[in-house]
Amino acid sequence: MKSIIFALTLFAACLSLYAQTNYMWLTDHETSLTFPGDIIRFWGRDTLWGPVHSNDWIATGNVAGLPVAYDVVSTSRPSFRPGSPNPAFRFLGGDPVFNAPIVLLPSSLEDLQSLASQNGAYFSEPHQRWYASIQGDMIYCYHCQEGTFLDTLSAPLTIVNLNWSPYVYFDGTVDVRGELFADDQTLVLGSSHNIRIVDNVMLQGTNMYHGTLPAGATSRICLASEEWIIIGNTTANGRGNCGGHYTDHTQCHVVITALLFALGGSLQLEQMNDSFDPYVSPITPDERGNLILTGGITQRYRGFVHRSNLGGTGYNNVLHYDARLRNWHLPFMSYDTSTSPDSLVFEDTPVGTTITDTLTISMGGSFSGAYASYPFYTNAGYQFSGPYNIPVSFTPPSVGPFYGNLTFYLGGQYNNVILYGNGTQSAPPLTTEVFPNPFNNISTLRLTLPEAGHVRATVYNIIGQEVARLADQQFAAGQHILAVDGAGWASGLYFLRVETLERVQTKKLMLIK
DSSP, X not given: OOOEEOOOHHHHHHHHHTTSSOOSEEEEESBOTTTTTOBOOBOTTOEEOSOEEESSOOOBOOSSSOOEEXXXXXXXXXXXXXXXXXXXXXXXXXXXXXXXXXXXXXXOOHHHHHHHHHTTOEEOOTTEEEEEEEEETEEEEEEEETTSOOOTTTSOXXXXXXXXXXXXXXXXXXXXXXXXXXXXXXXEEEESSOEEEEEEEEETTOOTTTOOOOTTOOOEEEEEESSOEEEOOOGGGTHHHHTTOTTOGGGSOEEXXXXXXXXXXXXXXXXXXXXXXSOOOSSSSEEEEEEEEEEEEEEEEOOOSEEOGGGOEEEEEEEEEOGGGTTOOOTTOOOOOOOSSOEEEEEEEETTOOEEEEEEEOOOSOEEOEEEOTTEEOOOOEESSSSEEEEEEEOOSSSEEEEEEEEEEETTEEEEEEEEEEEEOOOOOOEEEEESSSBSSXXXXXEEEXXXXXXXXXXXXXXXXXXEEEEEEEEOSXXXXXXXXXXXXXXXXXXXXXXXXXXXXXXXXXXXX
């Protein structure tokens, strides 16, 4: 068993990247859930101002230039998606990080539900849809029967004072809009279904042209859905080619100053003018303005905010990172990448070969499986009592160092162990050549050994009886020639078996007299 060592200095810089809580851009998959397998790329008009991470391959394209990254870009894959340009971005925030630890997204908002319930801000009515209007330090919460029109003059209303309950949860689909006081307010709004943004969701005083927050703002907003976050195709959000209001940003662009979490789906525009949509715009194109976001986006799958339908449908991205929110601890997210033990080191391994080691962890709690990033592998399953033995394999695809991570859930939290391995040039294979073959009485075995070692070369007849032992001794690395004398054998088929400590080869011999 390999020894567990303290993290190497080389890992320290990489690990510090994951100390922050919130990313500007975080995805589990960089492909579409609406159109499975569709790869969505970053293009030249995309500028990423904050930290970016994906557990998946990140794809880019050199159209109108390269996308620009002002902070670190990391992926749990060994490279950017094949087919991306090299370099994939204009890296202005440091070199990219590959084989980075996987960030595990939660599948539910149970902790947020509990906090909202404790403060009387948990809303659940069968077959109801909800409407939340943010007004200063209050949220006006309306609801109506699913499939009916919401009339705020007659719909049931509950007002939530955010000074008493900053956590609000809706068990159902919820439409959201409004402005929060810029100072001393916190809003974490969650939904068990889709969150539909029907107008701006922002801090009061935010610049409507480029999303700059008011000076000294201290308030913060988070919208979290267990499913999707949808940019509603509303008049306020630029429906119908922005309604002709290109110069009036209050009538067109969507301004959001929040952290957005779509834990089951994506952040995506509504009604993309596909043939199967219930509504297709009669106006061509259907450019709806800009999606001006100051905050961050976390999504299970990557969604579309612009399509080519009708000559152009949707929004241009204007994405800014709200660095104030980098270390905001949200009740449903845990980016714990602390490691105990720290790392597992594989020694030099020839390319294409596999070595396996066992990691033993003595921490308490129920162990519910593990995942190792490429080119490492584990098949560890559920274990209910320790110590826990996790088999880890390493198969280097090329020469050079490889860094990865082993992620597992134990003791009520996610843990990561850094993996390190080094691929070396493969040793030349064991080769055996018999010439001539078929042969008449005498032939020659040419044997090439990649390294010194013991060799046994034996000839068997077709019923498995040994008829000759050509060698059973120590040889130096290199080429050796052995005589095959079949003068005393009957004509027919024979088998030559060459064995070393690590390899076995068998060849057919045909003796013709």
